[in-house]
Amino acid sequence: MSTYAVVGLGYVGLGLAVAFSKKTKVIAYDNNKQRIQELKQQLDSHKLINQDDLAHPNIIYTDTLADIKPATIYIVAVSTPAYYYEFPNLEPLIGVVKDLAVVLKKDDIIIFESTVYPGTTEEICIPLLEKLSNLTNGNDFHVGYSPERINPGDEKHTLKTITKIVSAQNEKIRKVIEAVYEKICDSVYPVSSIKAAESIKLLENTQRDVNIALMNEFSKIMHALDLDMHEIIEGAKTKWGFIPYKPGFVGGHCISIDPLYLAFKAKQYAIQPDLILTARKVNDGMTQFVIQSMMKLLVKNKSDFHNLHIGILGISYKENVLDLRNSLSLKLLKELREYKFNCSVHDPLVHHDVQQVELKPFDELTDLSVVIIAVGHDFYREVGIKKILSKCHKNPIIMDIPNLFIDDHKHCNDLVYWNL
C-alpha cells in the first residue's frame, strides 16, 4: 500500500485526503497550525467534511513538513488567489513548492491540483523544484497536473462523481496518475499535456463568468427599459440551444479569479483578452449597479437619506456556504460604508470574525429601511419575506439579488421590491 501526502487542507485538499484515506494511507499536511489542530479534533470549520470521515485511521494530520517524507505520491491543493483583483498570486503555491523540494526523493510523483495559468507547472514549479532539490525532473522525480473541480455545497457533483482530468509529462507517469485517481473518482479523463489540463480548467470557469456577465449586462439594459429580465430569460429558454444562465453576484475563489489567470498569460503573449476582462469588469461592477438602483429607489420612494438603516442579508460569496473569499456582498458592504450609511449585516452560516464586519443575529435586526438580500441562503427562503418585512420600517425597499421572492413579494403590501 503506497502512502499519499495531500499538501494544503483547504476546500479541495481536505476532501481529497478523506477520499484517499478510504483506500490507502494519507498524510494530510498544512502549514496552518490552527487548521491542523481543529482537524485533529475532527472538526472542519468549513463544515464540508463530517466527523466520522475526519477520524478515519488511515489519515494523519500534521503541520510538520518532515512528516510527509514517507509519501511517494504528493498531491498539492493550495490556493491560488489574485493580487488586487488583477494579477495571479502564486506565493502560496511557490511556498509549497519550496517545502516539497526539501522532502522530495527519487521516484516521487507530485500532482498539482491548484488552478493556474497554462505553463505554471512546467515553467515555474518544476524548475524551482529542480533547483532547490538538486533532483532532475523526468529522471529523479515526476510531475502531473489534475485540476480540481470541487463545487462546494453541491451534493450531485462530488469528487467521486465528476470526471477527473489528468495529465503528466509522459504516458507512463500519466498512467500511474490515472490509477491514483481511479481509486476515488468514477471517471478519469487523460489529456495530452499538463498545459492542456491547466487550460481546460480555465476555459470552464471563464465560460461561466462570461455568461453570467452577459446576463448581468442584459439585466441592466432591461432595468433601464423597465422590463422583467426573468420573463425575458423564460421566453428565450423556449429557443433550442439557449442556456438559461441568470444574472447575479459572481464571487468566490474560482469563477472570479480564474479568468484573471488566463488574461495574465494571454498578455504575456501579446494577446489582449478583451472579452474575458470585460466580463470580469461587468461582474465586479454589479455592486455599483445595486447601489445606483438603490439610490434611484430611495429618491422615488421619498426615503429619508439621513436616517437610512440598511440590512444586508448574506455575506458569503454564494448561497449555503460560509466561504467569504471575493464575496461581492462584502464588497457591496464596503462600498455602502463609503456613503456612511448605517448597515447591519446578517449571515446564517458565517460565524467567525469577519474583518471590520460585526455580524448581527437575525432576531436582532430591526427598523430596517432597506433590505439587500445579497446571498440566496436557504435560510432566507425558509424564513420568508413576511418575516423579513417584520424587521423593517414602514414601506421598506427590498432588493432581492438572488431573486428569492420574485413570486412571494406579490402577496405583500407596502414594500418597494427590486430584483436583479
Added chain:
Amino acid sequence: MSTYAVVGLGYVGLGLAVAFSKKTKVIAYDNNKQRIQELKQQLDSHKLINQDDLAHPNIIYTDTLADIKPATIYIVAVSTPAYYYEFPNLEPLIGVVKDLAVVLKKDDIIIFESTVYPGTTEEICIPLLEKLSNLTNGNDFHVGYSPERINPGDEKHTLKTITKIVSAQNEKIRKVIEAVYEKICDSVYPVSSIKAAESIKLLENTQRDVNIALMNEFSKIMHALDLDMHEIIEGAKTKWGFIPYKPGFVGGHCISIDPLYLAFKAKQYAIQPDLILTARKVNDGMTQFVIQSMMKLLVKNKSDFHNLHIGILGISYKENVLDLRNSLSLKLLKELREYKFNCSVHDPLVHHDVQQVELKPFDELTDLSVVIIAVGHDFYREVGIKKILSKCHKNPIIMDIPNLFIDDHKHCNDLVYWNL
C-alpha cells in the same frame, strides 16, 4: 377564411407565406419586382422552398401594394440590417410601415417579425402608422410582434417545430395572434408585452455571439501557447454544465447584427454595453487573426510572398447556404486584397454575381500556395482534403477555419495544416 398578407418575401417571409397558404389565403407581397417574377415562376433563388410549395393555389405573389388591401392580418418580415456594422438601419422597415399606412383599414392587425431593438414597434412603427393612416392604434387597428426564429438550412428547427413567441398590446389581440400562429406552429408562447418579445430575440442571438467570441478569444490564446483548442474543448466538455461552443466565423444577418441593435438601445439609456460590443469586436476581428496567422506560417514555411496564389473556399456567411450577408469570408477576401495578393474564390452554392468577386469553378482551381477553407460547406467535406491538395503547389498551407479536416489532414504529407 380570413386572408393574410405577408409583406417582405426574403428568408423569413416566403416561408411564412408558404406555411400559411396550406391553411388559408395568402397575399405574398414584395416591392422587389425581380423577386416576385421568380416566385411567380415557382423559383426561389434562396433555394429554401421547393416548386410545389411555391405553386400552392392559396398564394398570390404581387409587387403591387394595392393587392394586399383585402387582407385583415398583415405579417411583416422585412430585413433590419445595420449601417457600417454599427447602427440599426430601419429604412426597409420604415418603408414597409409607410406602405402599410396606405392600405390600413379598420380592425386590421399588423404583426411584425423583423428583429428590432426593444421599443421599435411601439415607439417608431406605431406612431408612424397612426400619423400616415389617420387611424388610431388600439381602436382602429392593432399591432403585435412575434420574432422570427428561422435558421436557414436547419431541417430540425423549422417554423413548424420551433416555439413561436407572440405578443401584442392587450390580451384580446394577443389571443387572436396566438390563433394565427397556431395554424402553422406546433407551439406558441405568449409574453406580456411587445418590448419583452423584442428583447427575447436579442438575448438569444447575443448569447450565441458572446459565446462564440469567448471561444475565438480563447482559441487565439491557445494558438499563442501552441495548444490544440479542440482538445481543450473536448476536455472541458467532461465538466457538467460546460457548453460546447466552437471558435469560428460569425456572420450573417442575425448573430452579427442583433447585438448591435441591443447595444444601440442600451446607449440611449446611458448603459454602456461593453461586453456585447467587445464580443462583436472579437468576432469581427477573426479575419485579421487568420491573416496574421497566415503571415506567420508563410515566414515559417519560407514561402515566396511575391508569387502567392491564395484559394478561398466558400464565400457565404455559413455552411450550406448561399446567403452572403455579412459574410466574414467576403471580409477576409477584401482584407487579403489590400495586400494585393492573388486570390481565387470558389463556392459550391453561390452562383449569382458577387460584387467585385469573380467565382471560379472548383475544377479550374490550380497552383494554389495557400488554401483558406473559409466556410464548412458539405461540398468540401465530400471532396476531401486530398482533392483539395491536388489543386495546390508543393508544400501548401491549408487553413481550415471550420475544422473540416482536423483528423483527415494527419493522413496527408507535405502540407502545413492550421485550424481555428
